[in-house]
Amino acid sequence: MKLDLQQDFFSLFGLPLSFQIDSALLEQTYRALQSQVHPDKFSHLSDSERRLSMQWATRVNEAFQTLRSPLNRARYLLILKGVDTQEESNTAMPIEFLMQQMEWREALADAKYAKKTEVLDKIERQVQALKRTLELELAQDLDNVHDYVSASGIVRKLKFIEKITEEISSAFDELDN
Numbered sequence: 586m587k588l589d590l591q592q593d594f595f596s597l598f599g600l601p602l603s604f605q606i607d608s609a610l611l612e613q614t615y616r617a618l619q620s621q622v623h624p625d626k627f628s629h630l631s632d633s634e635r636r637l638s639m640q641w642a643t644r645v646n647e648a649f650q651t652l653r654s655p656l657n658r659a660r661y662l663l664i665l666k667g668v669d670t671q672e673e674s675n676t677a678m679p680i681e682f683l684m685q686q687m688e689w690r691e692a693l694a695d696a697k698y699a700k701k702t703e704v705l706d707k708i709e710r711q712v713q714a715l716k717r718t719l720e721l722e723l724a725q726d727l728d729n730v731h732d733y734v735s736a737s738g739i740v741r742k743l744k745f746i747e748k749i750t751e752e753i754s755s756a757f758d759e760l761d762n
Contacts, residue, residue, distance in 0.1 A: 593665060594648035604659060604727040606652065615649045655720050656743045659727065659736065668733040670740045682742060685715075689749055697756045705760070709753050716746045 595602045598614045620626075622641035630638075651657045663670055689708055696704035719739050726736040 594652055594661060597645070597648050598652060600652070602662070602665065604655075604662060604724045606658070608653070611649070611652055615645065618645045655723070656740065656747060659723050659740050659743070662727055663733060663737060663740065666733055668737055670737045672741055672744055675741065678742065678745070682745075686745055686749065690752070693749075693752060693756055697759060700760055702757065702760055705753060705756055709750075712746060712749055712753065716743065716750070719743055719746065 593602070597618070598611060600606050600611065600614075619642065622638055622645055626638065651661050660670060689712065692704060692708055696702075696708065719742055723736055723739045723743070726732045726739065
């Protein structure tokens with residue numbers, strides 16, 4: 586195996602250092618890399634070679650999981666650019682964004698209580714629409730204007746969106762039971 590454990594995830598997958606990536610190519614390269622480094626292929630070799638294949642399989646999986654998620658990909662790109670997203674320490678958000686979050690959470694609680702899946706569907710569509718808009722803004726900031734401060738703010742917003750998406754999913758699960 587002539588792979589470099591120090592290379593970044595984009596290089597590992599032969600992708601440009603960019604937020605916008607070719608998902609099909611990512612998937613195809615992942616399968617090719619996995620077949621190349623899968624530990625089963627090295628079961629007949631020495632312990633050190635088996636350990637190395639396990640490290641590679643783990644690295645390929647980690648890279649794939651990071652790059653396939655827009656939020657994780659953006660975080661990773663910012664890390665590569667030396668930018669801390671400050672997700673844990675900087676919770677300041679525009680007031681209209683926070684108000685929207687509060688409205689969705691109230692509507693979500695009401696929908697769960699009233700067992701109205703159509704309301705959950707509506708909230709989910711609104712959240713997904715905002716998520717798509719934010720991802721487009723993130724692509725612009727990261728790939729075109731290189732505004733990493735703005736991109737960090739969008740990553741923090743997407744973290745909120747991810748959390749409410751999980752809450753919506755959980756509400757659907759509750760209503761299905």
